[in-house]
Amino acid sequence: MAKTLDRREAKPMSTNHQELEHRYQKTCDDWPDRKVELINGRIVVRELPTLNHAKSILQLLIQLIPFATEQGWHPVYDVKLFLGVQKDRYRPDLLVVPKFPRMWDDENVYAEETLLVVEVVSPSSRDDDHVTKPENCAIAGVPLYLVIDATQNLARLLSHPGERGYQQQHQVTLGEPLELPAPWNLTIDTGKLVEG
Secondary structure, three states: OOOOOOOOOOOOOOHHHHHHHHHHHHHHHHHHOEEEEEEOOOEEEOOOOOHHHHHHHHHHHHHHHHHHHOOOOOOEEOOEEEOOOOEEEEEEEEEEOOOOOOOOOOOOHHHHHHOOOEEEHHHHHHHHHHHHHHHHHHHOOOOOEEEEEOOOEEHHHHHHHHOOEEEEEEEEEOEEEEEEEEOOOEEEEHHHHHHH
């Protein structure tokens, strides 16, 4: 279960961002083994992933690594996504980045530098992974955003980001193939993402 540490009525992000950023950094320091995110002015500490969650990421990695390696790309985790100054801070389940991505600092890669961002939905992250994060990732220029949701038996690939969100969505039932567009031109076997 996720813990939201900041439940007070938030002032507009621009007026209290420095204080919020300070609390966020302190929370990251206090919980180094947890997934700490800043989402719409909330500091959220996520639970440790389940075995099925980890297996989904592993099965996706097995499919992505051969092609990514050929391209010189790097699938990484535990790296934060920098959406911009005074914006949210996300720590996706998986990022694919070029060999030398532009970084905000040692922990934060610029959103537009990613080649793919992946979130595997857990019960406490459903709304954030399906709604809030895609909206903000689109504005920040994340080209491809993949949501894997075993509880709803679906995978959603969002593409063509813009100020009003992603312009294209391709959704499949888990078990159906999912095409990643250029520069990937790769088919994901989504059935393998939920195999026991």
